[in-house]
Amino acid sequence: MTRAPVLTFTDRGIYCPDGDFHIDPWRPVARALITHGHSDHARWGHGKYLCTHQALPVIRHRLGDITASGIAYGEARRIGSVTVSFHPAGHVPGSAQIRIERAGEVWVVSGDYKVEPDGLAEAFEPIRCHTFITECTFGLPVFRWQPQAQVMAEISAWWAANAAEGRISVLAGYSFGKAQRLIAGVAPQGPILTHGAVEEINQILRAQGYALPATTRVTAEVSAKSHPGALVIAPPSALGTPWLRRFGQPDEAFASGWMALRGIRRRRGLGNGFVVSDHADWQGLNDAISATGCESVFATHGYTTPFRRWLEEQGYNAGIVSTEYGEEAEETAEVTEP
Amino acid sequence: MKDFASLFTALDATTKTSAKLTALTDYFRTAPEPDRVWAAGLLSGRRPKRTVNATELRDWAAEAAGIPLWLFEESYAVAGDLAETIALVLPPAQNPQPAGLSDTLRLLTALAGRPAEERRAAILALWDQLDGAERFLFTKLITGGFRMGVSQGLMTRALAQATGVEEATLAHRLMGDWNPATTRFADLISEGDGSSAQPYPFALAAPLEDGPETLGPATDWRAEWKWDGIRGQLIHRPGAFALWSRGEELITDRFPEFATLADFLPPGTVIDGEVLAWDSTANRPLPFADLQKRIGRTTVPKKLLAEAPARMLAYDLLEAEGADLRAAPYDERRARLAALITALPAGLPLALSPALPFGDWPDLTAQRAEARAAMAEGVMLKRATSAYHVGRKRGDWWKWKLDPWSVDAVMIYAQAGHGRRANLFTDFTFAVRAGNELLPFTKAYSGLTDAEFTEITRWVGKNTLERFGPVRRVKPELVFEIAFEGIQESPRHKSGIALRFPRMARWRRDKSVDDIDTIDGLRDLLRVARG
Ligand SMILES: [Zn+2]
Numbered sequence: 001m002t003r004a005p006v007l008t009f010t011d012r013g014i015y016c017p018d019g020d021f022h023i024d025p026w027r028p029v030a031r032a033l034i035t036h037g038h039s040d041h042a043r044w045g046h047g048k049y050l051c052t053h054q055a056l057p058v059i060r061h062r063l064g065d066i067t068a069s070g071i072a073y074g075e076a077r078r079i080g081s082v083t084v085s086f087h088p089a090g091h092v093p094g095s096a097q098i099r100i101e102r103a104g105e106v107w108v109v110s111g112d113y114k115v116e117p118d119g120l121a122e123a124f125e126p127i128r129c130h131t132f133i134t135e136c137t138f139g140l141p142v143f144r145w146q147p148q149a150q151v152m153a154e155i156s157a158w159w160a161a162n163a164a165e166g167r168i169s170v171l172a173g174y175s176f177g178k179a180q181r182l183i184a185g186v187a188p189q190g191p192i193l194t195h196g197a198v199e200e201i202n203q204i205l206r207a208q209g210y211a212l213p214a215t216t217r218v219t220a221e222v223s224a225k226s227h228p229g230a231l232v233i234a235p236p237s238a239l240g241t242p243w244l245r246r247f248g249q250p251d252e253a254f255a256s257g258w259m260a261l262r263g264i265r266r267r268r269g270l271g272n273g274f275v276v277s278d279h280a281d282w283q284g285l286n287d288a289i290s291a292t293g294c295e296s297v298f299a300t301h302g303y304t305t306p307f308r309r310w311l312e313e314q315g316y317n318a319g320i321v322s323t324e325y326g327e328e329a330e331e332t333a334e335v336t337e338p
Numbered sequence: 339m340k341d342f343a344s345l346f347t348a349l350d351a352t353t354k355t356s357a358k359l360t361a362l363t364d365y366f367r368t369a370p371e372p373d374r375v376w377a378a379g380l381l382s383g384r385r386p387k388r389t390v391n392a393t394e395l396r397d398w399a400a401e402a403a404g405i406p407l408w409l410f411e412e413s414y415a416v417a418g419d420l421a422e423t424i425a426l427v428l429p430p431a432q433n434p435q436p437a438g439l440s441d442t443l444r445l446l447t448a449l450a451g452r453p454a455e456e457r458r459a460a461i462l463a464l465w466d467q468l469d470g471a472e473r474f475l476f477t478k479l480i481t482g483g484f485r486m487g488v489s490q491g492l493m494t495r496a497l498a499q500a501t502g503v504e505e506a507t508l509a510h511r512l513m514g515d516w517n518p519a520t521t522r523f524a525d526l527i528s529e530g531d532g533s534s535a536q537p538y539p540f541a542l543a544a545p546l547e548d549g550p551e552t553l554g555p556a557t558d559w560r561a562e563w564k565w566d567g568i569r570g571q572l573i574h575r576p577g578a579f580a581l582w583s584r585g586e587e588l589i590t591d592r593f594p595e596f597a598t599l600a601d602f603l604p605p606g607t608v609i610d611g612e613v614l615a616w617d618s619t620a621n622r623p624l625p626f627a628d629l630q631k632r633i634g635r636t637t638v639p640k641k642l643l644a645e646a647p648a649r650m651l652a653y654d655l656l657e658a659e660g661a662d663l664r665a666a667p668y669d670e671r672r673a674r675l676a677a678l679i680t681a682l683p684a685g686l687p688l689a690l691s692p693a694l695p696f697g698d699w700p701d702l703t704a705q706r707a708e709a710r711a712a713m714a715e716g717v718m719l720k721r722a723t724s725a726y727h728v729g730r731k732r733g734d735w736w737k738w739k740l741d742p743w744s745v746d747a748v749m750i751y752a753q754a755g756h757g758r759r760a761n762l763f764t765d766f767t768f769a770v771r772a773g774n775e776l777l778p779f780t781k782a783y784s785g786l787t788d789a790e791f792t793e794i795t796r797w798v799g800k801n802t803l804e805r806f807g808p809v810r811r812v813k814p815e816l817v818f819e820i821a822f823e824g825i826q827e828s829p830r831h832k833s834g835i836a837l838r839f840p841r842m843a844r845w846r847r848d849k850s851v852d853d854i855d856t857i858d859g860l861r862d863l864l865r866v867a868r869g
């Protein structure tokens with residue numbers, strides 16, 4: 001007797017027929033399980049939302065009046081004839097992989113993930129499964145991250161050098177996740193100023209108990225004079241805008257995984273910066289997949305075609321899920337999110 | 339390699355000339371001397387001998403990285419640069435070791451002619467000793483296409499600041515045929531001994547866009563045709579006879595008909611002129627295409643010598659009787675040049691580029707309109723009192739071309755056309771150089787023949803790096819002369835400029851991406867357009 005697979009792929013998103021729910025759907029559905037609060041995963045318009053307790057405040061802040069409930073990491077919950085649980089993905093605070101078990105068969109949807117602990121997001125946990133649906137935003141062997149401590153030391157040295165010259169440092173990163181990771185990871189050596197979009201998330205995460213150092217929102221009174229040698233954390237869209245004028249001639253840098261490639265940096269006009277990604281690098285993806293002990297892998301969200309071929313050559317049954325949190329969406333999101 | 343990598347990183351991180359100059363000067367003060375020589379060589383376009391080819395590099399790197407070749411190629415398509423792809427896919431260096439630039443390059447050049455297995459082992463060992471920017475640069479030195487966003491002029495200035503030797507002297511020393519592997523730093527920065535075949539830096543003219551009235555009284559100026567050939571410097575010194583191109587290439591052997599001049603020109607003579615393919619029946623130049631046939635050939639078949647014989651039309655006299663004349667006024671140099679050439683027997687492939695006497699500016703404007711009939715591109719204007727400058731110094735020399743609005747640019751994106759040309763790539767995006775980057779500045783889709791579009795379409799098929807829907811990003815290789823009717827500022831464009839009626843004036847098969855114009859050149863035009 002053949003049954004439908006545990007998860008199917010529909011034009012609304014990943015769907016579980018036996019539990020009648022979708023995961024990170026991109027069109028309105030009755031019941032949505034959400035891996036994390038980034039806008040390409042947590043979208044507006046669903047009937048009911050379920051995500052981790054830790055992810056909920058940011059999602060509520062971004063989506064407004066929604067019907068949503070939280071679940072603890074590791075807590076098993078019966079939905080229809082399947083059991084679901086959420087497990088840390090290490091991507092951003094509150095982010096989760098979602099595990100679905102039906103009669104002993106286990107599928108895991110990775111959401112976005114990063115294997116190296118960053119000291120802020122709940123550290124990634126490998127989950128054993130039969131079928132793993134993995135992102136592969138950086139699924140090519142040219143992507144290899146330095147250990148976080150090393151990159152943070154470089155950023156700290158850059159800030160210190162600018163401060164010594166009396167210049168303001170402006171570091172651009174995605175306002176939820178990347179920004180807070182930078183704030184928490186850089187060596188304290190002066191005031192940290194934040195763009196409003198970043199500070200709003202800071203306040204939410206602080207209220208939840210995440211350990212973030214003190215930051216000051218940039219207001220009309222804040223300038224290079226009032227905060228000499230400061231580090232400004234802002235979303236990428238703030239670079240090159242009049243908003244920055246108050247800081248004189250600041251040194252601007254960009255923090256993104258895409259900074260790893262000179263060509264991409266140039267084509268997207270990213271300028272100078274640091275390679276800091278909230279996604280797994282090539283080695284991280286391969287290690288994570290191997291740690292699940294899975295037989296089948298579906299690749300999504302990235303360089304899916306070569307990544308799938310690579311996985312097949314490694315002996316996995318491999319497929320591709322086309323989703324609308326595909327690479328372009330995420331890239332644009334990373335670069336232009338306000 | 340570490341100092342050199344730091345220099346590269348510093349240069350790469352800034353677009354400010356002052357910051358680049360500081361970084362270079364520091365390097366020329368502090369790096370070990372043999373490394374300084376190599377840096378000066380690399381930044382003046384010299385390359386280590388190629389001992390490993392791109393296919394070998396790919397194979398060895400993919401194997402060392404533990405990935406199949408197809409995955410390497412996928413990665414290369416995304417990164418867009420072979421050396422960078424290699425540097426990134428290889429595992430971190432297990433055996434990091436400090437190595438000087440010159441030592442590393444010596445190891446590299448010593449691999450010439452060695453069996454593949456030996457070269458492979460040596461390259462893998464070097465990769466395993468270098469990390470990050472050092473590994474990238476080392477590989478870039480092998481693959482070529484090495485560029486640091488530094489003009490030779492800027493490098494020369496930094497070297498002058500670091501050594502206290504005069505810039506013009508250094509510019510002269512850095513010209514021509516010297517080998518960084520065998521040159522000592524002390525020799526590089528000392529005065530030459532005069533017997534060598536070393537050329538002088540070419541004086542260059544700036545484009546005149548506004549018409550000559552802005553230049554003051556017509557009587558202060560001298561005019562001659564701007565020929566469309568190869569600018570060359572003919573040198574006859576004791577024991578040395580050489581012809582150099584403006585690209586500092588020694589092209590003596592490509593034009594054997596000039597050899598006889600060594601018997602007639604007095605030793606200690608240096609002439610600046612234009613090499614042209616000559617139609618002796620009509621007594622005027624053949625089209626540039628005929629000269630082009632000769633450019634690529636180191637040995638010239640007899641038939642071609644007869645079909646496209648070369649002649650030099652002399653512009654200027656830089657050295658006479660062994661004395662450097664460059665500081666003398668133009669009129670004086672011209673008079674000596676004319677006397678020298680008049681004294682030569684008839685039948686030699688050297689003549690004076692004729693002066694265009696003119697009474698006033700309208701007179702010259704009328705003569706310029708006849709340039710095409712004379713097989714010239716326009717006219718040159720030189721101030722009667724001007725010295726022979728090093729490089730481009732605005733104010734004394736102007737080129738006043740027939741179609742003043744044109745730049746050489748490289749194609750970076752291609753898109754299929756519409757209607758009749760739907761199956762051909764006809765819509766292209768072009769870039770000029772901005773520091774060490776290529777900056778897209780215009781699109782153009784007309785001006786070429788169907789045969790040329792067909793050829794380019796085949797080329798695009800083989801040279802696509804990335805696809806964005808219907809648009810292909812292609813290897814920056816094909817150079818075109820883009821002509822246009824006007825230029826204006828445009829904050830909407832990344833380049834900050836917009837062109838009026840851009841079109842492809844011609845496909846410059848004779849030029850490479852190294853020869854394209856810079857955004858600064860375009861901005862100069864903008865200044866001129868604004869008046
Ligand atoms: Zn995300």
Ligand SMILES: [Zn+2]
Nearest residue numbers: 040112325330
């Ligand atoms: Zn995502």
